Amino acid sequence: MKTKKAGTIILLVLVVFIPWFNMDTSNDYSIPKVSQEDTSFYEVYPCKISLTEFILSNPESIYQNHFYFRPDNRSSIQCFGRISGVTVLQKGLETQFFISIGTSSLINLLLQAFIWIALFSFIPKNTNLKKNMDILKYKNLIILLTAYLLTFSIYAESRFYEKQLYLVDFQEIKSYVLIFLIFTLVVKNFVEMFVKRSENIVNYLPYMYLITGLFSGFNLSFFAIIFLYFGLQSNFIGIKNKLFSYTYIILSIWWLFNSKGSAFFNVGKLRGFTSSIFEFNANLFWIIFTYFLIKGIWRIYILNKNSFRFSLFTKNLSITSAILLILGVVSANLPIFNFINYYVLGLQRYGVESKTPFAFDEYSVKISWRGIFPSSETIGEFYGLCLLCLMFYVLNTSKVKLVHYVGIFTSSLGLYFSDNRTTMTLVFLSSLFYFFTIRKNTIKIERLKILYSLVIVLSFTFIYFIQSNISTNGYTFMSESVIAKALTFQKDYAVSSFSTLITSPDVSNVTSFMFGFISFLGYILNRSEMWGLFTARYNPTFNELLFGSGPLNFGQLYGEVPVNSPESLLLPHSSVLSYFLFIGLIPIGLLLFIFLKDLYANRANSELLLFSIYISINIFKNDSMNYFSPFVMYTILYLILRNKKDLLNIGKASPQQQIKTN
């Protein structure tokens, strides 16, 4: 067993490093140092020098921060691992060298999938391999269907892939045959690897934050494959959730019927979990993708919920948190590792360039530091979640190991670096609350009442201080902050329908009050600008307002109404707003109702309660649900915590669970 693992590690190291040695042996080049004055060598000889040769000739590129290694996905297969071009840019006093490395997208599919499957093989195998034979039913047919679905995404988003695939004719069927076969090979091998390790998957979820698993040059996540497989399978073997399926199908018909026109969206850091275009085919793909993803998550949860071990989960959270921090620092300081991490881990965005995570700006405000994750807020949320889970674990068990202390230290540090103040506050308040509530036998109602009163008093004091800083009359100012920002962003000739709706004098008092209150919250959470920008852009028809325009599709929002160029980030900075755009007011309202009802029914489960409040506040003010890893992690963790009333039993399987497992 150990020999097999050692063999896998050696093979993995070889696969990760060998491609960058791909050199042109037919000529003997004298490779000059890259300089500001002369990059002509790389213009004359593109795709001739391997990355290793370049580094040997320019050893300073390993550690000097003005070198930027970037993958060139639209390069030939022959060019893989070679320097396809060098660009020099002057930014202020700094001369920046952008070094493009040939990473043919077709090869990426095979190479990256191999790396991730090999890494996946380190997850321990199921105790009983013959258990759950259900998951093997229709396996080969489902593998083919999954590969077909993934290939269809290339066709549906061909405008995105034209810039990513070299010499692939999107009009010819034979181009898709090659892609389909590669997908089939990848899906087949991943599914084979997964089914032998399915039990443990819920315990190893935190690693999805580390290995994002995005194929370079593709708008697809490697891990989505497994959810699509299980989603499709649950349909084949007849596991039905009629209410969900029928509602989704009805909404899908509307979304497809509504998919008129074409609006491109630059996927950026949302790559892998958002559509690159608002069009019929792309909408169709993302509708099917979301449906099977949700069904897949549910099926994986149902199959493996009894295998969840909180001790192992917190251990993995701690390890992930530590590695994320280390890799973030390495990526920030060594440009070549920034590239290697981006490629090997399948990141959505290059690692942060800021060398020191302790940096402050000229106004003494902490600069948020995201490490290798695409968003500092979302990674702050992860560290906060890590601290919450560790707190649940540490306060409930005596088996605290060194790794847990490492987790507490690195998560606290990571949370500080990310500068996510909401998360810091939430973790602090949750700790207070949990500390009082875990003593179930000696719990004093008076004590709780005091705590609640304290929280309320603190909240009001907080609001009062915010108000006192504003010259105009408090609440009115804050409740109009979003629309005030929207007015600064909107152009005179292009006013969005949503903006018109909420500023109309005919709008009802209830709507006005609700939007005012959301605006007030936005002001407190420092979201007025982003939500104002969303308001200026959001231009739905009445039906779109009620039922959305399709899951994971921002094309319409960003393509319809031109706005004055904003100074802040473009994303809505609220998952609720994003999903409001995707599925509309009525389904969002229904989901909220179901969630609150479920939470009320489980109100005795303090871990679930804290987790839900923590996640709800965060997704209200952040885009985290627009990233694949948090979406999957939060959903599965919610479902698991929902069924675990006593966290102390999570470390070990209960007798009933053991009987079931056996």
Next chain:
Amino acid sequence: MAEISNICGVQPEGFVKIDISSDPNFVFENDLNYAAKQLFDLEGNTVFVNSYLECQHYVLGGWDYTPLKNSEILLQESLLYVVTALLVITYIKNIAARFINR
């Protein structure tokens, strides 16, 4: 058309397309303002063209391959065979494992 502009460059102003196929004795005149270009066909044969008209004529006649393009097409085809072989091996391995387990 995109293929022609990729290989031959931007069409010169006032360019008039001539139907050369109807004149078997047509002789191309060199354009001094046009940088000579090397074209390749599918089999790797090569020809130098000295005017936009000549370039366009050859490209339309199938001389639109570049060594890089040729090698990429060849590599993509090879990749297709490799992937197919790997798939066959994977399936055979699975079938064999199933028989052994029985």
